[in-house]
Amino acid sequence: MLQKKLGGNHSLSYFITGKGNQSIILIHGFGEDSRIWKYQVDYLQNDYRLFIPDLPGTGQSAIGTGELSMESMAAMIKQMMDAEKIDQCIMLGHSMGGYVTLAFAELYPEHLTAFGLIHSTAYADSEEKKAARQKSISFIKEHSAAEFMKTTIPNLFSQRFTKExxxxxxxxxxxxxxxxxxxxxxxxxxxINRPNRSHVLQNTTVPVLFFIGEEDKAVSPADALAQTALPTVSMAKLIPGIAHMGMLEATTELNLTIGEFCTTVNDLTTVTTTTT
Known part of the structure; x- marks a missing residue:
């Protein structure tokens, strides 16, 4: 696996692996890094060219000066694509990575053949959710980042998975x-500052994947399911018995779902190209 790095105000380190004509970009969520996709990388790398970034503030990707936003992180992903001469890709984002994906889909729609929200949502934070995040910020300031991660991460999994x-x-x-x-x-x-991007789902002309955990406490399964009706073409999988971390909790199901989605996207692209 090859590692590269882009400089700038906020830097972006990323890994490249796999082979094939189709590029897939996998964007991790909050409190994770590119390693969260290790099982998906193993599954996809024989058929696809994979690009797996560490968002600014993660791994060797540094946070610079100025505000970090979903838009600024999407712009970094675009810089990576430009550097690697990727004109179009399938982009899949987990949780916060899904928010970055939606920002990318709004800013650079012509560079996506499809995108996916893995335990993520287009809705903005509710006032209750914003208040909860502010409490988390206060906890981090008082106790440390490490202590916060220690108390928070187990809640992202189903009780069964945490125990087993x-x-x-x-x-x-x-x-x-x-x-x-x-x-x-x-x-x-x-x-907290990100806007509602439901309109991105409504207006997109490319297929959208939704992967949903029935026991997810971070992203409401009901909200996620409601959003599946917004795109013209969508594929949705609701998995019982898992929460927010399908990459680990439902590895086989997620791998097969991504594989099926990518095959469908390629088939649709072929049909569209043939008929135009």
């Missing part, structure tokens, strides 16, 4: 030690 796969939960907590308080607060602030 404690080693994987602990591994994610350990990986969370890389984050500074500055980075986590910047992410929370960006999430």
């Amino acid at each position: 796969h404690k080693d994987q939960v602990d591994e994610l907590i350990a990986q969370g030690n890389q984050f500074t308080s500055e980075a986590l607060i910047a992410y929370y602030t960006a999430m």
Whole structure:
């Protein structure tokens, strides 16, 4: 796996692997890094060219001066695509990565053949959600980023998974030690400030994937399901018994879903090209 890095105010480190004519960009969520996609990378790399960034403030990607936003992170992804001469891609984002994906879809729609929201939503934060994020910011300031990750990460999984796969939960907590308080607060602030992007789903002309956990407490399954009706073409999978971390909780289901979605997108692209 090749690692590269883009400079600038906010830097972006990213990994490249796989082979094939179709490019897929996998964007991690809050409190994660590119490693969260390891099982999906293993599954997809024989058929697709994969680009897996660490968002600014994660891994070797530094936060610079100025506000971090979904739009600024989407712009960094666009810079990566330009550097790698990627004209179009399928973009999949988990949680906060889905918010970045939606910002990208609004700013650069012509560069997407499809996109997917993995445990994510186009809705803006409710006032209740904003208040909860502000409480989290206060906790981080008072106790530290590491202590916050330790208390928060287990809540992203179903109780069954936390009990049966404690080693994987602990591994994610350990990986969370890389984050500074500055980075986590910047992410929370960006999430609080992001707008409702339901109109992006309504207006898009490309297929959209929704992967939903029935026990997800971070993204309402009911809200996610309601959004599946907005795009002209969408594919939705609601998985029982999992919460917010399908990459680990439902590896096989997510892999197969992404594979099916990408195959469908390629088939639709072929039909459109043939008939125009």
